[in-house]
Amino acid sequence: xxxxxxxxxxxxxxxxxxxxxxxxxxxxxxxxxxxxxxxxxxxxxxxxxxxxxxxxxxxxxxxxxxxxxxxxxxxxxxxxxxxxxxxxxxxxxxxxxxxxxxxxxxxxxxxxxxxxxxxxxxxxxxxxxxxxxxxxxxxxxxxxxxxxxxxxxxxxxxxxxxxxxxxxxxxxxxxxxxxxxxxxxxxxxxxxxxxxxxxxxxxxxxxxxxxxxxxxxxxxxxxxxxxxxxxxxxxxxxxxxxxxxxxxxxxxxxxxxxxxxxxxxxxxxxxxxxxxxxxxxxxxxxxxxxxxxxxxxxxxxxxxxxxxxxxxxxxxxxxxxxxxxxxxxxxxxxxxxxxxxxxxxxxxxxxxxxxxxxxxxxxxxxxxxxxxxxxxxxxxxxxxxxx
Amino acid sequence: xxxxxxxxxxxxxxxxxxxxxxxxxxxxxxxxxxxxxxxxxxxxxxxxxxxxxxxxxxxxxxxxxxxxxxxxxxxxxxxxxxxxxxxxxxxxxxxxxxxxxxxxxxxxxxxxxxxxxxxxxxxxxxxxxxxxxxxxxxxxxxxxxxxxxxxxxxxxxxxxxxxxxxxxxxxxxxxxxxxxxxxxxxxxxxxxxxxxxxxxxxxxxxxxxxxxxxxxxxxxxxxxxxxxxxxxxxxxxxxxxxxxxxxxxxxxxxxxxxxxxxxxxxxxxxxxxxxxxxxxxxxxxxxxxxxxxxxxxxxxxxxxxxxxxxxxxxxxxxxxxxxxxxxxxxxxxxxxxxxxxxxxxxxxxxxxxxxxxxxxxxxxxxxxxxxxxxxxxxxxxxxxxxxxxxxxxxxxxxxxxxxxxxxxxxxxxxxxxxxxxxxxxxxx
Numbered sequence: 001x002x003x004x005x006x007x008x009x010x011x012x013x014x015x016x017x018x019x020x021x022x023x024x025x026x027x028x029x030x031x032x033x034x035x036x037x038x039x040x041x042x043x044x045x046x047x048x049x050x051x052x053x054x055x056x057x058x059x060x061x062x063x064x065x066x067x068x069x070x071x072x073x074x075x076x077x078x079x080x081x082x083x084x085x086x087x088x089x090x091x092x093x094x095x096x097x098x099x100x101x102x103x104x105x106x107x108x109x110x111x112x113x114x115x116x117x118x119x120x121x122x123x124x125x126x127x128x129x130x131x132x133x134x135x136x137x138x139x140x141x142x143x144x145x146x147x148x149x150x151x152x153x154x155x156x157x158x159x160x161x162x163x164x165x166x167x168x169x170x171x172x173x174x175x176x177x178x179x180x181x182x183x184x185x186x187x188x189x190x191x192x193x194x195x196x197x198x199x200x201x202x203x204x205x206x207x208x209x210x211x212x213x214x215x216x217x218x219x220x221x222x223x224x225x226x227x228x229x230x231x232x233x234x235x236x237x238x239x240x241x242x243x244x245x246x247x248x249x250x251x252x253x254x255x256x257x258x259x260x261x262x263x264x265x266x267x268x269x270x271x272x273x274x275x276x277x278x279x280x281x282x283x284x285x286x287x288x289x290x291x292x293x294x295x296x297x298x299x300x301x302x303x304x305x306x307x308x309x310x311x312x313x314x315x316x317x318x319x320x321x322x323x324x325x326x327x328x329x330x331x332x333x334x335x336x337x338x339x340x341x342x343x344x345x346x347x348x349x350x351x352x353x354x355x356x357x358x359x360x361x362x363x364x365x366x367x368x369x370x371x372x373x374x375x376x377x378x379x380x381x382x383x384x385x386x387x
Numbered sequence: 388x389x390x391x392x393x394x395x396x397x398x399x400x401x402x403x404x405x406x407x408x409x410x411x412x413x414x415x416x417x418x419x420x421x422x423x424x425x426x427x428x429x430x431x432x433x434x435x436x437x438x439x440x441x442x443x444x445x446x447x448x449x450x451x452x453x454x455x456x457x458x459x460x461x462x463x464x465x466x467x468x469x470x471x472x473x474x475x476x477x478x479x480x481x482x483x484x485x486x487x488x489x490x491x492x493x494x495x496x497x498x499x500x501x502x503x504x505x506x507x508x509x510x511x512x513x514x515x516x517x518x519x520x521x522x523x524x525x526x527x528x529x530x531x532x533x534x535x536x537x538x539x540x541x542x543x544x545x546x547x548x549x550x551x552x553x554x555x556x557x558x559x560x561x562x563x564x565x566x567x568x569x570x571x572x573x574x575x576x577x578x579x580x581x582x583x584x585x586x587x588x589x590x591x592x593x594x595x596x597x598x599x600x601x602x603x604x605x606x607x608x609x610x611x612x613x614x615x616x617x618x619x620x621x622x623x624x625x626x627x628x629x630x631x632x633x634x635x636x637x638x639x640x641x642x643x644x645x646x647x648x649x650x651x652x653x654x655x656x657x658x659x660x661x662x663x664x665x666x667x668x669x670x671x672x673x674x675x676x677x678x679x680x681x682x683x684x685x686x687x688x689x690x691x692x693x694x695x696x697x698x699x700x701x702x703x704x705x706x707x708x709x710x711x712x713x714x715x716x717x718x719x720x721x722x723x724x725x726x727x728x729x730x731x732x733x734x735x736x737x738x739x740x741x742x743x744x745x746x747x748x749x750x751x752x753x754x755x756x757x758x759x760x761x762x763x764x765x766x767x768x769x770x771x772x773x774x775x776x777x778x779x780x781x782x783x784x785x786x787x788x789x790x791x792x793x794x795x796x797x798x799x800x801x802x803x804x805x806x807x808x809x810x811x812x813x814x815x
């Protein structure tokens with residue numbers, strides 16, 4: 001917010017210049033002779049010696065009675081047009097965005113009135129029979145996002161530290177733009193890769209984890225009767241695979257936020273740590289990580305927000321189910337955005353309204369996460385400045 | 388004052404302050420300047436410059452040894468000693484063994500702090516390697532599997548209208564999807580560029596309470612999941628107004644998604660325009676509009692172009708808003724207001740749902756085209772942008788210098804030399 005201030009002070013300055021001063025100082029006419037001692041006559045392009053100086057200028061007697069000149073300038077025509085146009089753009093932007101929010105809320109309220117609190121508790125999704133809720137899809141969304149965080153955060157922190165502390169020179173700027181490029185790779189491409197390559201490669205790993213760690217409930221893969229499943233088909237299309245793909249997709253966002261926070265750690269403290277005999281890791285642990293903590297948390301949360309809203313990669317990989325599935329390695333999970341992509345086509349008006357309610361809940365969750373994240377990032381940034 | 392005292396620590400302490408400093412000045416002025424000695428290099432052996440960042444032979448052998456030992460252990464475990472299988476498992480075991488051996492080797496010669504430092508450096512480098520390796524692998528895998536379809540020229544010139552699911556790759560193509568993407572992104576850009584950049588200018592140049600509100604709302608909208616943007620257009624535009632899916636509806640959905648991205652990116656770029664440029668412009672008496680048009684926007688131009696191109700790359704690749712709004716078709720449709728119009732990401736999505744290997748190959752080919760398009764946009768953005776506001780290239784700097792020389796000439800030489808002027812400056 002500190003940037004805001006410096007900038008708004010400029011516009012404030014402009015306003016202040018156009019405002020009549022509150023201190024009543026009589027404004028006198030200023031003569032060129034008083035300033036430069038010369039009169040420059042532009043028309044004749046000649047310089048005349050000063051005809052008068054400040055000392056022998058007779059005191060104007062009537063300056064108290066002179067009509068006070070207003071300092072407020074009338075905005076020029078181009079200025080008022082500019083102000084009008086940019087204000088219109090701002091109003092249009094806000095109205096589009098408010099329209100999205102209000103429209104979603106209005107349409108969603110139809111469905112919410114029918115289901116009430118059950119909307120958050122019910123696992124099934126059949127709006128036609130009035131039995132619908134987002135318990136299972138929200139659970140699936142968070143499962144995938146949390147797995148994505150477990151995959152993404154170590155990679156993001158490591159890469160951000162690598163880019164800010166280890167790599168130097170042209171290689172660093174090349175890698176930084178590579179991270180940006182990775183953020184622009186379309187999600188459908190990641191989805192294809194996850195579906196056609198990663199799934200087959202990850203299944204043995206899933207099987208191995210479920211064999212040796214099945215005493216941890218979330219890693220067990222069992223059928224309805226509690227018998228352990230070992231065949232490969234039990235591990236396809238799971239939240240685990242979708243989480244890995246989504247994790248890779250959100251790493252670039254997290255990396256760039258974290259790298260920025262890390263590189264803002266003050267040079268003085270870094271050098272102090274080195275001067276005290278610290279190794280690079282010691283310096284990172286005592287200087288960079290504490291200074292970058294806000295950026296790390298913010299980056300993780302921004303990535304979480306993106307992971308929650310990811311659609312196509314998840315939709316391509318998972319096989320949708322409408323029950324809460326704690327076994328993350330087992331086939332079948334769901335997410336809110338995949339639910340919308342799956343059901344919008346065949347939905348009735350009421351079904352659409354139910355989907356909008358689900359979308360609205362997802363939007364509110366990502367909104368809260370994003371705002372928390374950006375306030376944490378902003379606060380950490382200002383903290384780094386004051387220190 | 389303090390400098391004087393520092394230079395002359397032996398100056399008399401008996402006088403008062405003013406006296407002493409006056410004294411000091413007088414003496415420094417009077418003293419002959421101390422001669423500067425350059426020590427002669429004669430007879431001094433100067434060895435080759437030591438490179439501080441170079442790793443020692445010891446360190447290099449530690450890394451090499453661990454690199455050999457890790458995969459060897461993994462290979463022994465996989466198939467020889469234990470029944471482990473799978474390439475990913477092999478990589479994980481090899482990596483863990485590599486880290487273990489590296490710790491062992493380093494700890495032979497170093498203390499704990501140094502072991503921690505070295506291991507952490509290796510871990511950071513591996514995180515980067517995994518990430519960039521994954522990126523490269525995703526791109527290479529897609530382009531590699533798409534390369535079956537890409538050499539066929541008809542892939543770029545024909546549509547899927549006459550190609551059945553069992554037809555070979557020499558029939559049919561994705562020209563309709565390429566054209567659809569271009570039309571949709573053009574409409575979306577025609578909406579978002581003027582609106583987004585004007586809004587960003589409004590946020591930065593006009594300011595005030597309402598601008599803060601606009602900024603909050605547009606920040607909030609970056610959190611809008613793209614599928615919800617698609618759902619909004621589907622329910623508000625398609626169901627209520629047009630009653631059919633069209634390219635225009637898809638453009639609207641892309642616009643709703645791209646607008647906050649472009650506003651935010653342009654906002655950041657405009658913030659970087661140095662305040663003293665604006666103040667200089669105001670001080671010269673220009674109006675606010677003049678300042679924006681002649682100072683702020685030209686200064687931020689490369690950044691704004693980069694922001695728009697990166698937003699375009701995001702918008703082109705986004706599938707989910709298009710999935711709900713544009714409709715799927717196999718024929719060329721040049722009219723964005725009438726009938727379904729498919730785009731590249733949606734075409735990928737549609738192709739890979741098929742079980743036919745030829746269609747899947749087409750899907751990968753389409754994805755490769757999409758990736759190459761995004762890559763191209765990205766490279767163009769980097770070539771144009773990548774510089775902060777006000778940083779000029781050599782050519783721009785030369786042009787600016789030339790312009791100010793011209794101005795100077797116009798103001799001085801032409802005015803005072805080429806026209807008759809009074810011969811003598813007035814005496815004081």
